[in-house]
Amino acid sequence: MRSRLEVLRPIAAIALAAVFFFPIYIVVMGMLKPADKIQSSPLGLPLQPTGENLGAVLGRSDGLFWSALLNSVQITVLSVVLLTLLSAMLAHYLVRSHALWTKPAMLVLLAGLMIPPAVILQPVTQVLGAAGLMNSVVGVVASNVAYYLPFGVFVFSGFVGTVPVEIEEAASIDGASRFRLFWQVVFPIMRPAAASVMIFLGVWVWNDFLTPLIILGPEAGTTVTVGVYRSVGEYSTNFGTLYAFSFLASLPVLLFFVALQKQFVAGLTAGSVK
Amino acid sequence: MLRRVREFSGFALPGLFLYGVLVLVPIVWTVVLGFTDRNRFAAETNWVGLQQFQRLLEDDQFWLVLKNTFVVTAIVVVVPNVVGLALALLLNRETRLYRLLRAVFFTPVILSGIVVSVIWQSVLRPDGVLNAVLVDAGVTDAPRWLSDPGIALFSISGILCWQLLGFCVVVYLAGLNAVPQELYEAAIVDGAGWWRRFGSITWPMIASSVTINTVMLLISGFKVYEHILVLTNGGPGRNTTASIAFDVIEKGVRGDRIGFAAAEATIMLGIIVLLSAVVLRLLQRREVNL
């Protein structure tokens, strides 16, 4: 009885995965087909694969894809690095400090996990505008750091708990400042947490749509995700190119995922087995 | 003392400052705006008390938008959760094949909402892939997935489920693997069948995974925006697929009625905070501390 079920397992799993993956298959295959084939045989394999769609996106006269890619990379790297550092430090401070205000501060921070961006988008543009940061990468980064800080603090505060206080006390007795203590003792132990925070935030910031659309605006260019949205209107008759743009826009994050698969899953595991 | 101040400013201040200025202040601002009649082009803004809230509650469109949000959120909280657990049980083996299959299911999770919408648009268009398959199979009146007002909302919910399923699968897998094997072995020795083992051991032990997934799905479903923007723009017909996040952006950022949209955003905030708190409370009580 047991073995019969076991034989069915991979069959069922593969079948389900195939059906599940089908939409992605259509787009990836469509990207490699010339325009007429996409309409006439949407399901078929690209018998004469063509790179013309990919080429059309990469070789656009206004260089939209490349400038958008640069923006996405800048915004993501800056946001993620800053977020990791700031949330790690803040989490450590809040957990270790015994001041009265830290507990409520932590609650206020964690409450931020559920704020939908639509609620604060308009006032955020006003605040950034007042600081002269609208239309700039810095403005988007600042907004990202503030918005995702609760997540970083949430993950790191869980890990700070796993660092034995004795180690910190020992280092402190040896005369280390809090700063040195943090960097040389605590943070290295929290590396797995840092890895999962960076991975999650990297994906979320890269795929973010509303914030760069509204804050970066048309003047400072777009990100690659907003670029896909623009392509929907622009390539409305040319699906192959639209698919190519979507694929290229997702490629960096897909490669990132493939390279760091183990840490990804480990990050989720760590979070759920607190 | 000075050292304490320096530590605070180095460690805590930057994060707290940014959070305060770009999250807390905007929240307060939104709430305050909801009590005004601020319009983008009007010269002055006046305090109008609860008038915007009153108008919202009297507006059919608001209730429609709210209903849409609840429908999508309910579907998104339940379906990927249940199916995710089932899939996790199915895929709970450590060979290369299963790792690959898990990656397949996880891929949509790391795609942006815009890309997911582009993918599904080509599947659900009237002359798209799904209808092509149905027509080949002999279906004469293929459903209009995105333009039939009775179906469109469910199509969008389904797309979101597709995108979030992989996340639930991975979280459940982690939870399942954290259950000590000895418990199962002891239960088998005692003669417990599969269902009994699941109900008495597995289900209680993965409670924290259930919490994480449910809360994550709740927040994701509630804030759905990009999918609606690309696939239906709130239609077909008046607001049949508009969610509350979509309506807030339409009225407040892409439209002129800033005060009105702020009131709506305040209600939205209140609902999600309440829902999250309730759900978290209910679920965390179940979690077993090892």
Added chain:
Amino acid sequence: MAPRWRGAVAAATLLTVALAGCTSGGKSDSSSAGGPVELTMLTFETPNLPASLWDSAIARVSQKVPGVTIKKLVTPNVDRTTYAKQLASSGQLPDIMMAVNPQGFAEGGQLADFSQDELKDFASPESGAINGKIYQLPTNAQPQSLLYYNKADFAKAGITAAPKTWTDFLAVCAKLKAAGITPIAVGGGGQDTFASMYTWVGTVGTDVYLTDPKFSQEIADGSKTFADPQFVKAADKVAQLAKLGYLDKQGTSRSYADHEKAFRAGSAAMYPMGSWFASSADNDKPKFDVGVFAWPSDDGKAVVPNLTGGGLSVSAKAENVDLAKKFALEWTKDKETSDAFTKADGTFNTIAGYQPPADMGPLFKETLALYNQAVKDGTVTPALSIEQGDNGLPADLTVPIQQIAVELLNGKSDAQAVVSKLDKEYAGLK
């Protein structure tokens, strides 16, 4: 180990911050004494109006206006008015904008108005005025909805002449249906909700605006509501078309591009659409011959719902408003640009003395003839939800009307339900 790794992180951060500083945008300080002024211009790209068209026009006109460099901005989708609002909300209103509904912006003092002197070359210098002032150059007359039709389909159904009255029109639809041809194509799917309007624009033109051109103003001052019997009648005409099965059911799922593609592939016999389709059909002939006729009123008048406007607006907060206005006026007067847009989008430039290029295609010429005839007969009307300014509806009502139009087309709402929804939406805007 820790310090080394920390150093790498610090270096990476510094590098990216430096890069960000180099390329971050924001309004560049180009107004250093004597340097050229940089003005932003909001454009939109469609299959008819690709980037190359805009770029060459900008280059050409920039040469005529020394001291100005134009930074081109592109709307992410076709809805440039909504995008302009979004930009305005974050304080980034572009200096020059093409075909953006000035309503709201004008009353809020965000746009510069043009003087009568600046408008002296325009054929209808009062078109689209808001509170009597012109905030958008009334550059083009562009019929917004005409009945383009597949001549082969008409022949197949035994229809020999274009319908002259509404009853004739219904008879034509019945004949087509009997011959197994879908009579009327409709759109409005995906993001392109605007494409749902064209049938309704036609019936409101014949039944409301023809006899009561000031209807929108009467709505605004409260003397009429959408429940006015004439308006209900117009809505009911569309509802009847839906009920009788004359509308293509699949239409409301289609994006705008798919909508045109479907008509070209023979999805329906008639294609209510603006005159830009004439250019598209002339530039890329469909497999069948295309004819056109205007919307027939009950008593046989040929109505052309029209929008005169669609030109450039200038932000009141531009760095150099005069220079921006000069650019706008030069753009409008530049024959090559006008020719390019006429060819691409089927507009009739209203600058005095402008003649469309002689090599315009046959369908364009037919459309122009229809329009000129309607001008002579006094049957040019505003276009519902498209007309702007004092004689139009509030801009915030545009998307709701378009969405409600989809309900009319789907048969989901009847005329009474539709007008009461409209009245409610309108009341909500006050």
